[in-house]
Each structure stands twice: as structure tokens, then as C-alpha cells.
Amino acid sequence: MFKTIEDRSANTVEILVEGVAHRVPANISVAAAALLCGLGSVRETPVSGAGRLPYCMMGICFDCLMKINGQPNQRACQVMVAADMTVERQLGAAEFEDL
Amino acid sequence: MSARVLLAWPLPVKPLASEFAWACWITRRHRQLQILGKDFVKGRLLIERFKQAGGSYFSEASVWFLDEKRRVGVLIGDKSYFVSADKLVLATGAQERPMPIPGWELPGVMAAGAGQILLKSAGMVPDGRLLLAGSGPLILLLAYQYLQAGVKIDALIDTTPQGAMSRSFGKLFGALPAADYLFKGLKMMLAIRRAGIPVYHHVEGLSAVGGEKLETVRFDSGKAGFKKLTNYELPADTLLLHQGVIPNIRLPLAAGCDIDWDAGQENWTVKTDEWGRSSDADIYVVGDGSRISGAEASALQGRLAGMHSALQLGKINNAELEDLSRPVLKSYKRHLSIRPFLDSCYKPSPRYLVPDDATLVCRCEEITAGEIRQAVRLGCTGPNQVKSFTRCGMGPCQGGQCGSTVSLIISEQLGKPMDEVGCLRVRPPLSPITLGQLSEA
Ligand SMILES: Cc1cc2nc3c(=O)[nH]c(=O)nc-3n(C[C@H](O)[C@H](O)[C@H](O)COP(=O)(O)OP(=O)(O)OC[C@H]3O[C@@H](n4cnc5c(N)ncnc54)[C@H](O)[C@@H]3O)c2cc1C
Ligand code: FES
Numbered sequence A: 001m002f003k004t005i006e007d008r009s010a011n012t013v014e015i016l017v018e019g020v021a022h023r024v025p026a027n028i029s030v031a032a033a034a035l036l037c038g039l040g041s042v043r044e045t046p047v048s049g050a051g052r053l054p055y056c057m058m059g060i061c062f063d064c065l066m067k068i069n070g071q072p073n074q075r076a077c078q079v080m081v082a083a084d085m086t087v088e089r090q091l092g093a094a095e096f097e098d099l
Numbered sequence B: 001m002s003a004r005v006l007l008a009w010p011l012p013v014k015p016l017a018s019e020f021a022w023a024c025w026i027t028r029r030h031r032q033l034q035i036l037g038k039d040f041v042k043g044r045l046l047i048e049r050f051k052q053a054g055g056s057y058f059s060e061a062s063v064w065f066l067d068e069k070r071r072v073g074v075l076i077g078d079k080s081y082f083v084s085a086d087k088l089v090l091a092t093g094a095q096e097r098p099m100p101i102p103g104w105e106l107p108g109v110m111a112a113g114a115g116q117i118l119l120k121s122a123g124m125v126p127d128g129r130l131l132l133a134g135s136g137p138l139i140l141l142l143a144y145q146y147l148q149a150g151v152k153i154d155a156l157i158d159t160t161p162q163g164a165m166s167r168s169f170g171k172l173f174g175a176l177p178a179a180d181y182l183f184k185g186l187k188m189m190l191a192i193r194r195a196g197i198p199v200y201h202h203v204e205g206l207s208a209v210g211g212e213k214l215e216t217v218r219f220d221s222g223k224a225g226f227k228k229l230t231n232y233e234l235p236a237d238t239l240l241l242h243q244g245v246i247p248n249i250r251l252p253l254a255a256g257c258d259i260d261w262d263a264g265q266e267n268w269t270v271k272t273d274e275w276g277r278s279s280d281a282d283i284y285v286v287g288d289g290s291r292i293s294g295a296e297a298s299a300l301q302g303r304l305a306g307m308h309s310a311l312q313l314g315k316i317n318n319a320e321l322e323d324l325s326r327p328v329l330k331s332y333k334r335h336l337s338i339r340p341f342l343d344s345c346y347k348p349s350p351r352y353l354v355p356d357d358a359t360l361v362c363r364c365e366e367i368t369a370g371e372i373r374q375a376v377r378l379g380c381t382g383p384n385q386v387k388s389f390t391r392c393g394m395g396p397c398q399g400g401q402c403g404s405t406v407s408l409i410i411s412e413q414l415g416k417p418m419d420e421v422g423c424l425r426v427r428p429p430l431s432p433i434t435l436g437q438l439s440e441a
Helices: A030-036 B017-029 B031-036 B038-053 B112-122 B137-148 B164-171 B173-194 B250-254 B295-312 B318-336 B339-345 B369-377 B383-390 B403-414 B435-439
Strands: A002-004 A012-017 A020-025 A065-068 A071-075 A086-091 B061-066 B071-076 B079-084 B088-090 B094-096 B109-111 B124-126 B130-135 B155-158 B204-210 B214-221 B230-235 B238-243 B245-247 B259-262 B267-270 B283-285 B360-362
Touching (some): A002 A030, A012 A030, A030 A086, A030 B112, A030 B124, B038 B295, B061 B250, B079 B435, B088 B295, B109 B112, B112 B124, B112 B238, B130 B137, B137 B173, B137 B238, B155 B214, B164 B173, B164 B339, B173 B339, B245 B267, B283 B295, B295 B318, B360 B403, B369 B383
Parallel strands (some): A012 A086, B109 B238, B130 B155, B130 B238
Antiparallel strands (some): A002 B124, A012 A020, A065 A071, A065 A086, B061 B071, B094 B245, B214 B230
């Protein structure tokens, strides 16, 4: 759904998105990386289970909540990618023991 | 951390000899910057100047607590700190005004600002069929920037209501001191026309349609001057929505600053004097976070607040303040002169502010406008009651996204002015913080 406009292959990091290794530009947010990797949704809502993608990219809407390095409820648009980061979709509300 | 005054040193910083060279270098180096243009570089220069001024700067910090005693709880990395200040300058900026249309929660629908952030910060652009819909300078600017980046825009769906332009004509004269803004707007409109992008005007009934993700966008549009509307349905992979920006007032609210509803801008504004001083004389609220005034005016207002607090702290005297502030005030007023025209021209259409019953208002708890109206029929008279009744505003975003829509729905249904309806209260934590991070405080 999104692509980069310039060649950024010089400065990349490898991250694990839903268990699959992806090489993405360094210095982008996890939400941007998720869009670049083509995820159809980054979370499923606790109420209806509907899939969502990042909406505002500026920390307001919380539609980008993901599990990052095992920690749930992270606004993926506010976290930068880092080497070997694990990124998972958040399904429903975060479980209590995760917090 | 021992910072007592949270502001940039207010005395004018001499333009750095290196600034110009640096700007040229950086513009040449990045294709992204060529697309984003001069304004982006200006912002970078502001940052450079701040760094030169010697104040402490903490990046990726998030203020999760603030109270009327000016105690600030801030999360930096995984550590939380408390600082208190004699003077506090809040410059929280703007957020996009929600545009709750049917289907705006579908994957594939995003805020236009999000599209711009992806372009600015990650050099990313939509791939596939792209529609831009809404009203306001930002959507024109984004279309222009996408064109510069070689992105194909399948249509521009303009929701500016009929008559907005002619109604605002009288305000053009007052905007002449800031004619550069008008020329910029014209340049963007011309480029869009020249690129041959289909533009639909005076659009009503905009909705996003799809199952698991966006598939098509439906709307009605008519030619200017004609009553008859035609229905359209365009296939789309990405729909970017926009209807202006509104002040992000969460921190000023937490600090107890008084607010007002501005019926011209259709948003809450923080009450301030010309120095940016709020109802609490020790708290300044500047820039778009107090009232939408644009990037240049916001930066100037920050300088005025800095100068005035320096006076209050005894660092400069009245005469120095007057000398220092005179040119800044003049320039500030010039930049503000474009606002009445822009506010009138791009005043959002009521039908996109107050959605129909089936449309989601609260994206977190999935509450529709109909459920909010039902709560009002059952006796709720303000957003805080609606919140406890429906959970609207109780989700992770804490009403940051839906707050103004909820108040507008209540105001319309009860026929009460917004100042009486009020806004959602804010409660700490103002942004998410885990128990672990809190215990590090
Ligand atoms: C999506 C969007 C796109 C825009 N695009 C353009 C454009 O292309 N050209 C243009 O001229 N103008 C644009 N504008 C308007 C322009 O951004 C503003 O006029 C200008 O940035 C206002 O400056 P400011 O200093 O008041 O706020 P900002 O520059 O927005 O700065 C506010 C800062 O406060 C931070 N903040 C807020 N709350 C907290 C908190 N609790 N803790 C820590 N930090 C916090 C924010 O993260 C932000 O960094 C845009 C506005 C938006 C919302
Ligand atoms: S996309 Fe809105 S908070 Fe991250």
C-alpha cells in the first residue's frame, strides 16, 4: 500500500514482523515499517475484532497499537524501528499478564 | 533533572553564517527535501537555532502528567521524571480535526496528515489508486507534494461547501499583507489543474466502502451553480481525509487553563493575551496549541512568550522587552492577517462535523453517533456524562480523537452553545505509561 520514493538501501535494519524477517529503512517508525511490509492490519479491535491500520501517524488515535519487543499497547507510530526488533499485531485488548 | 524554566533562551540569536550553507547542502542532498520545499528547511533552521541557544533539549519525551502547580511528569525512554517550573510554556501544536465519515475506520483510510508525515519522515508515498478528500490548505499542499514526488492522484474530492469562496471574498483585502500565502495557494491549485487530476467539487455524502479494507469511495457532487448532484463511486486503495487542524489542548486543559469555543475556526482555543499568557499568569500557551495560527506565526509567538517570561523572571527590563518584541510582534501580526480569509474559506461543512447515526465517532470503543444521540435523549447533557454512559472517550486515546465530535453532537441535539456543553475532562496519564516506567520516577 505504501512504497519509498528514494533508494534507502544504504541504511537499513532487519526487524521481525509477525515472525517474518524484513529489511526496512532505519529511522522510520514501526507503523511506517508495518505499512511498508504490507500488513493488512496492525491490530484487531477489542470490541468487534475489526482490523485497523495506523490512522493519524502522530500519536493521537491509538489505532496503531502493536506488540513491540513483546510489550503490548505500543503506539507503533511513536516508536522507531531498531535492529532485531520483534513486531506483532495486537489482537484485542492486551492481556493482563503482558503489562 | 534540575531545569527550572522550561523555555528557550529568548534573546535573538544572530543568524549563523553556516545556516545558509547548511540549508543548501541538505536541500540538495535529499530528494525528499526538494519535494517538501523551503518551509521544511525553515523548520530545520529553527531547530538549529534552538540548539545554539543553549537550552537543554530532550527528544522523544512525552509529558504524561501536568497539574495546576506546574508539576510536569515526563517520560524519556523508559524513565519517568518529575520537574516543576516557575514559568511554563506549552507549545503542543495542532492535531487533525476528525472527519468522521461512514467507513473512516477501514484499513486504507487515513488522515491526510498521516500521508504527509509518512512523506516527510519516511519518504513514503501511497502505492495504488489514491483519492484525497476533504477541504483546507493542507490537502492542496499534500496533493502538490505528491505531484512533485511523481505520485499519481486518481481524484481530489473537495468537500468545501458551495459559496465558501464567494463568502470569503471580502476577507481577501485584509489578507493582502500576507499575500505570499495567497500566491502559494494559487501555485498549488494551478499545479493540480495542470496535472489534470479529476477534481470533484462541493461534495456531499462522502463515504468509504469495503469489507476488510477500503474498496470504493462514494459521494455526490454537482457543478458549481447547479442544484442537481451526480452519484459517484470510485475504486480506491488509499483514501486520505482532511478538514483542517485543531489545537491540541490536552496539556493546557490538564494545567487548568481556561478555554473558549471559537465558532469561526470550529474548535476550542486557549484564552491567552498577546504574549501567550493563559488564564494562569505563569503558564504560556503558544502556537497552534492555543489557536490555529500556522507555522510561522506559531514560532514567533513562542519567541514573544520567551521574551515576556524573561521579563517576569527579571532577566530583561520593560524597555528591553519593548525593543526586542517590536519587530517580532509586527511580523506576527502580518502572518496572522491571512487567518480570517483561510478560516472563512475552509470552514468545515456542518455535515462532516456532525455525522449521521450509523457512523463511528469513537474509533477505540466503536461508539456511533446514534449511540451518543441516544445517551443525550436519555438525559446526558455533556461529554463527560456521555463518556460514563457509553464508554465513548474511555478507550486508549482518551477522547483525543473523538472529543470535539462528541461535544458538537450534544450541542446540536440540545441546541446549546458549545461553551455550555463543554469538553471532555483530561486525566493523567495524558499519554500511556506502564507501571514499570512509573516506578522508575
Ligand atoms: C498533520 C499536520 C500537517 C501539517 N502540515 C503543514 C505543512 O505542510 N505546512 C505548514 O506550513 N504547516 C503545516 N501544518 C501546520 C503546522 O504544523 C503548524 O502550524 C505548526 O507546526 C505549529 O507549530 P507549533 O510549534 O505550535 O506546534 P508543533 O510544531 O506541532 O509542535 C508541537 C509539539 O508538541 C509535541 N507534544 C504535544 N503534546 C505533547 C506531550 N504531551 N508530550 C510531549 N510532547 C508533546 C508534539 O509532539 C509536537 O512535537 C500541519 C499541521 C498538522 C497537524
Ligand atoms: S497512528 Fe494514530 S496514534 Fe499511531
